[in-house]
Amino acid sequence: MKKLTLFTAFIALASIGFAADPTTVVNPDTALALLEKGNAAFIENPISKPQAVHDARISSIDSHTPIAVVVTCSDARTAPEHIFSKNLNRIFVVRTAGNVVDNIGLGSIEYAVKALGVRLIVVMGHQNCGAVKSTIAGGSIPPHINSIVNLIKPAVATARTEQGDLLSNSIQANAIRVADKIRHDSDLGDAAKDVKVVPAYYSLETGKFHWLK
Numbered sequence: 023m024k025k026l027t028l029f030t031a032f033i034a035l036a037s038i039g040f041a042a043d044p045t046t047v048v049n050p051d052t053a054l055a056l057l058e059k060g061n062a063a064f065i066e067n068p069i070s071k072p073q074a075v076h077d078a079r080i081s082s083i084d085s086h087t088p089i090a091v092v093v094t095c096s097d098a099r100t101a102p103e104h105i106f107s108k109n110l111n112r113i114f115v116v117r118t119a120g121n122v123v124d125n126i127g128l129g130s131i132e133y134a135v136k137a138l139g140v141r142l143i144v145v146m147g148h149q150n151c152g153a154v155k156s157t158i159a160g161g162s163i164p165p166h167i168n169s170i171v172n173l174i175k176p177a178v179a180t181a182r183t184e185q186g187d188l189l190s191n192s193i194q195a196n197a198i199r200v201a202d203k204i205r206h207d208s209d210l211g212d213a214a215k216d217v218k219v220v221p222a223y224y225s226l227e228t229g230k231f232h233w234l235k
């Protein structure tokens with residue numbers, strides 16, 4: 023798939039079946055270490071490198087080679103490329119308020135695994151998540167927002183049975199729950215045995231993330 027754009031890849035895959043280019047596949051442990059290293063660099067020196075971004079844009083026109091899927095919140099404070107110090111073309115982002123996934127989110131993840139060879143899927147909740155706060159607050163919620171809230175509610179219910187801060191516990195329970203959903207509901211085919219799905223929590227305050235299990 024190295025020479026194909028996303029669109030032409032879809033067309034090609036329809037006729038030949040899903041197959042990632044094995045030469046661009048990064049195993050999940052290596053990808054995980056790269057994210058940890060990138061986050062340390064982000065905290066140390068968060069300044070982006072315009073020339074490197076330019077070069078990556080040009081070099082990746084015909085080569086889409088992310089090392090990880092990151093399912094994260096639409097929250098403007100949680101951009102994964104910044105948090106993990108990764109250039110264009112390195113992180114396949116699935117982004118919704120509350121980092122929940124529906125069938126379209128699952129389809130996006132399956133595409134990244136099957137067609138692009140991604141083997142690490144991170145589900146990253148974050149400190150002070152507004153979507154989770156809204157779920158805890160309850161009340162009258164407009165229908166489309168409510169469809170997000172309904173997906174987060176079970177995590178809040180779990181957190182209500184735990185000691186400690188309800189919001190933080192709910193955010194973490196939600197990331198864990200979404201990771202479980204991806205493990206159970208996605209169709210990753212033969213690649214499933216090689217894929218890791220890891221929930222994480224990102225601190226707005228420190229800029230650090232930690233794995234949840």
Ligand SMILES: [Zn+2]
Nearest residue numbers: 095097151152
């Ligand atoms: Zn959020």
